[in-house]
Amino acid sequence: MLASLLVRLPAPWRAPALVLATWRRWRTVLMTALLGLVTIGSVEIRRPELTMSLLLYLPPLLGLLVMAGVFSHWRRPSVWTTVAQRRGAGVADGWRLLVLAAALYLIVLGPFALLALWTMPTSGADPSLVVERAAVFVATWGAVSFLTVATVSVFARRGVAGLVIVWMVSPAVLAVAGPALGISKAWLETLAFLAPPFHATARLHDVWSGARSDLTERVLIHLLTFPILCLGLIRLGLQRVVTAPAEAE
Amino acid sequence: MDTLVEARGVEHMIGERRILTGLALTVAGGEVVGIAGPNGAGKSTLGRLLLGFVTPTAGMIAIGGTDPYTFRRMHGVGFLHEDGGRGWEQATPRALLTLHHDDLDAIDQDPVARTLGIGPYLDRRVATLSKGQWRACQLTMACRSPSRFLLLDEPEAGLDPGAQGRLHEVIAMRAAAGAAILTLSHHLESLAVVAARIHLLVQGRFRDHIDPRDLSSSALRLRYSQGVDAANADPTDRARAD
Structure with missing residues (x-):
């Protein structure tokens, strides 16, 4: 059955699809997601802090589960040497694998996010505004989380979760430790652009609605430059994997 | 027959450790060449260099007139790992x-x-x-x-004698179709059946170049043992291997 499905795909997509299909944990991810959905749907969360925690922590956790697993599977010597002997094997395989992993990530994250937004408690505030704010946050934070985890997963062979956490909390660490280390405010602000734009995602709705127009430039620049930084790093990481996979192992 | 694979003066080091020294090799289309040697001789490293997974520290490797990585990307390689x-x-x-x-x-x-x-x-x-x-x-x-280039690393491993015979048939079939085939193996007798030439690789150097057609199994094993013993007796190489 898998062979019949694969042969219907354009030839360049077969290897990434085969890698994703043979990654053993995707079924576990989907089953866990389904179980989680049933639980949330039946319990019906009515506590705002729980819903916001779900929307905050779920994207990076799912990203870690999917991206780190898929790229680690791709880099296994037996898997890599099989797919790398095809004509045309190279960096493009990595990008296609990233697209397929993104699809799996969205398939799992989407229903969770929709259910959380659907059941979101509003505590007397305008319900449409609360849901709109949360929807903007989860969409942006989902994309930022995916890019962060994807970048680390392509580069690192071990300790992906730790590196992701360090990268994500680096602005807070710098904010605390920076002045003690004698780093100027201008440098701290510049360095903050190299970290995942958590604050920008949290402020995007305010900027969007005009409530914080003073932050517009900073928020937009961070949200636009971070994907460029990540895609550049992913390109470098993929190049490193395809030109030196044996040494990499 | 046109030369498809050509390596000259290939050296490879991992950190401070020298793995391959001064290797020269050619494989033409339609030709089967064997690389024999004990464990740790550098056979698999040579394979990785020929696939473009690793770049040699010094020397030149060309496959089909280009570097191994580009050849693999453009034409693919039949690789048994x-x-x-x-x-x-x-x-x-x-x-x-x-x-x-x-x-x-x-x-x-x-x-x-x-x-x-x-x-x-x-x-x-x-x-x-x-x-x-x-x-x-x-x-x-x-x-x-x-692909026109096949690289088979220990192809006999795990095969029963009947399957080994069928393997030899397949290798001959692909060579007849014009493929350049390099087999890396410990199995001298098996290499002697399919390969026109066997290069004996010990401690990262080619020690002997054997034409197996005129040699009996015992003569082949003797040449192999002599090559390995000579390499092990060489104090320079012993020091390098340590």
Whole structure:
């Protein structure tokens, strides 16, 4: 059955699809997601802090589960040497694998996010505004989380979760430790652009609605430059994997 | 016959450790060349260099007039590796063969697949195959590759004598079709059946170049032992290996 499905795909997509299909944990991810959905749907969360925690922590956790697993599977010597002997094997395989992993990530994250937004408690505030704010946050934070985890997963062979956490909390660490280390405010602000734009995602709705127009430039620049930084790093990481996979192992 | 694979003065170091020294090698289209040597001689490293997975520290390797990485990307390589099936447990051999070919029905009728007898387990999961069955599937994948260059690392490993005979048939079939084939192996007798030349690689150097056609099995083993003993007796090489 898998062979019949694969042969219907354009030839360049077969290897990434085969890698994703043979990654053993995707079924576990989907089953866990389904179980989680049933639980949330039946319990019906009515506590705002729980819903916001779900929307905050779920994207990076799912990203870690999917991206780190898929790229680690791709880099296994037996898997890599099989797919790398095809004509045309190279960096493009990595990008296609990233697209397929993104699809799996969205398939799992989407229903969770929709259910959380659907059941979101509003505590007397305008319900449409609360849901709109949360929807903007989860969409942006989902994309930022995916890019962060994807970048680390392509580069690192071990300790992906730790590196992701360090990268994500680096602005807070710098904010605390920076002045003690004698780093100027201008440098701290510049360095903050190299970290995942958590604050920008949290402020995007305010900027969007005009409530914080003073932050517009900073928020937009961070949200636009971070994907460029990540895609550049992913390109470098993929190049490193395809030109030196044996040494990499 | 045109030379497809050419290596000159190839050296490779990993950190401070010298793995390969001054290797020169040619393989022409339609030719089968064997590399024999004990464990740790550098055979698999040479294989990685020829596939473009690693760049040599010094020297030149050209395949089809270009570097190994570019050749592999442009034309593919039929590569049989030692690593086994970890990671592919959930796949079937037929699914893996779709990486090279579009016609699923033709796989059953393919001369390589028929000769290696993999038809009965094409649709079984890799996890359920024996080591020999999985090896035959890997060989089919490597030898059905449309590439002009095949690199077979320990192709006899896990095969029973009957399957080894079928392997030799397949190698001869691909060589007759013009492929340049390099086999890396410990199995001298098996190499002698298929290879026109055998290079003896010990401690990263070619110690002997053997034409196996006129040698008996015992004479072949003697040449191998003499080459290995000479390398081990060389104090320079012993120091380097340490």
